[in-house]
Amino acid sequence: MTDSHHQEEWRESLESAKDIVIDSIAETMDLYGVTRSVGTLYGTMYVEGDMTLDEMREKLGMSKPSMSTGVRKLQEFNVVKKTHRRGKRKQTYVAEKDFFRFFTNFFTQQWEREVRTNLSAIESAREQLDMLIQSEEAEASIKEEAREIQRILSQSMKYYKWLGRLVEAMETGELFQYIPIEEDDQER
Amino acid sequence: MTDSHHQEEWRESLESAKDIVIDSIAETMDLYGVTRSVGTLYGTMYVEGDMTLDEMREKLGMSKPSMSTGVRKLQEFNVVKKTHRRGKRKQTYVAEKDFFRFFTNFFTQQWEREVRTNLSAIESAREQLDMLIQSEEAEASIKEEAREIQRILSQSMKYYKWLGRLVEAMETGELFQYIPIEEDDQER
């Protein structure tokens, strides 16, 4: 076993290559408002395949509750799912490896929520403004400002409707007809 | 002035309508990884129009350095710009009111960065893995794992290229041909 030391080096080289990928994924997710350590967790699952909580804990050197909550967040974002290894008792989790699906799952979820939240806010605001505008007593200057807000809101409604359409186009895959996925130039 | 009290109430009603809108915008931006108070700042500028730092400070009841850094962040996201009121000394800032432009500016910037970061990470990782695979000494099992990572990476490259295309389609406005902006049903 004279070259066992060398093998260790190669192993390390492999791991460091993985880490480069993991870190850049984590940085991206950080950009998306996902905490860095949760991003690292996703990245790790992405390169390592399905894992149990204990494997994650060991790999990342963190506590198990951290892994548990981290995994839950990732599940909320629809980018990690439960699986099971046959015969095994421990629960395993698997990361979405297809970034196209990651993209659609993640943003669909986010944008749907945006649309819901804001449309309902606009509705409430409009009711209140309508009341104000129709009242006899309110001052003209206040009414005018209310009408101005109304105009802004009706502009923004266009946007939320459009965003809803975009989500739809992502869910149906329609978007990928418009902006197609290019195949690899060469096989590797 | 018997009904001055009533006017106050209408004024409050108007402000609370604004607040509903501001809060839902802030929540959305929170979703996007923008801090809640910065989101509130944007929302305020959105409904109030252009503002000076002091006006913001007063409106939000926060310190001026906070406003300063908040505005800077929003400028980094390309959703707020400097303006000036003619004759006035104080600098004013104006929020992007067109959500379509907000959307394109914000995500274009974010996704471009994602593509850059990850493509360069993939490049480094690939080099390292190539070395490993081509080496004489490295164990077969390690080489096999390296090749597996290579496969994953070349899959993900497709995605980043696609994302780059999407950004392009947003910048050129092409996307809005595929997913058109619907006009209002009725004028308000």
Add this chain to the structure above:
DNA sequence: CAATTTGTTAAATATTTTCTTCACAGTCTC
């Protein structure tokens, strides 16, 4: 059914981030 093991909750702790106060540099005004 007792004994282990797994995943999660709750409370305490640590860390990071945000915000404010204070200080200062650059600009405009007179």
Add this chain to the structure above:
DNA sequence: GAGACTGTGAAGAAAATATTTAACAAATTG
């Protein structure tokens, strides 16, 4: 150019978030 004002940087305080330890409930095994 003195004085006043605007915007930003730095340091410290405050608040929010993330992480861990400890305890527990549910499930599985023998």
